[in-house]
Amino acid sequence: MDLRTYLGRLTEYGSDQKKENKYLCSRLPNSTKLYNMHLYNKVDKRVLKQKLIEEPFQRVTLSFYRYVNIPNPQEIRDQLFAEWAEINCFGRIYIAKEGINAQMSVPEHNMELFKQNLNSRESLANMPLKIAVEDDGKSFYKLVVKVRKYIVADGLKPDDYDVTNVGTHLNAREWNDAMQDENTVVVDMRNHYESEVGHFKGAVTPDCDTFRDELPMVLKELEDKKDKKVLLYCTGGIRCEKASAFLKHHGYSDVYQLHGGIIDYKRQIDRENLENLFEGKNFVFDERLGERIGDEIISNCHQCGEPCDTHTNCNNDDCHLLFIQCEACAEKYAGCCSVKCKEFNELPVEEQRKLRKGKRKPKRNVYKKGRLRPHLDQFKRGDLILESPLKLDEQDKTAHA
């Protein structure tokens, strides 16, 4: 495929990442012209979502990761983007010299082709794929493949741990047995907004926004528990690979990790008819925002306090705050986090544009638990307009699977 077709496809699949466009354009003759023509013209996400709804076939949501030496991430990135766009895959994929971390949606009829594609590269061959638990096939609506420094943003330096010295992997049955042991401490290696809607019974759930913040917090938490058996888990297992190595480096000898994470745990307990020790929902970093594992609802609506575990992003795209909202509040606030956002959304587009003008978006729109409630309260009182939209940024999305 030549670069122009590639670029056309890039636009078609809705990837509006300025950086990757710039990179591609730098390789084209006459680049400025093309850049302006195709690539600043962002495809509206509503159009893409509508296209997805109208698709006459099923999609499979899956995830995978592998720590593997990739000497030329940018080159692999370009190839994978072209090849996966060809078979109509969507998703969010990070590639670094240390490996690959992918959340994807693959058309059911192209699953075999997709597997063949993975197998055609030694570094990706025989990849264990984790298939989503609850899947409406609408997890992603575009394909984004990014080159990153690391596949999980952990803030660690190579001296902080030995990557090869990880914890013992446990399957669901072994995990359940280990949890019964009194000399055990279970640690949730995910962020607060993930563990808020679901976690293993009795697990330590650090109040952190990012994986990077969490590692030192966990050390502190386990300070007086060096003699205990430490059980780690996360969504799909990738974070535990780093966390277990980190803990072992810091003198914990009895470290275990849930192999395949919560996603595979659910598969195994269903298949083998095991007791489910996970309560509530498994938060996921795609359009679904969660999949049900246990029947109980362990969290509350951030607006009215009623039991609820449905995450949503504020309907006002300028805000996009990630929060928990019940059906009644969704109706009352038209899917927004506040009256202010609702009112803003109801204004004519021209009016919105005027109000938005000159208001600089913060560089790092990270959702913070500590700031969430005051943020919502301020919104309700009308003290806050659009100055501080809080949302998950791309950086924090790296730490999942």
Ligand SMILES: [Zn+2]
């Ligand atoms: Zn509510």
Ligand SMILES: [Zn+2]
């Ligand atoms: Zn809002």
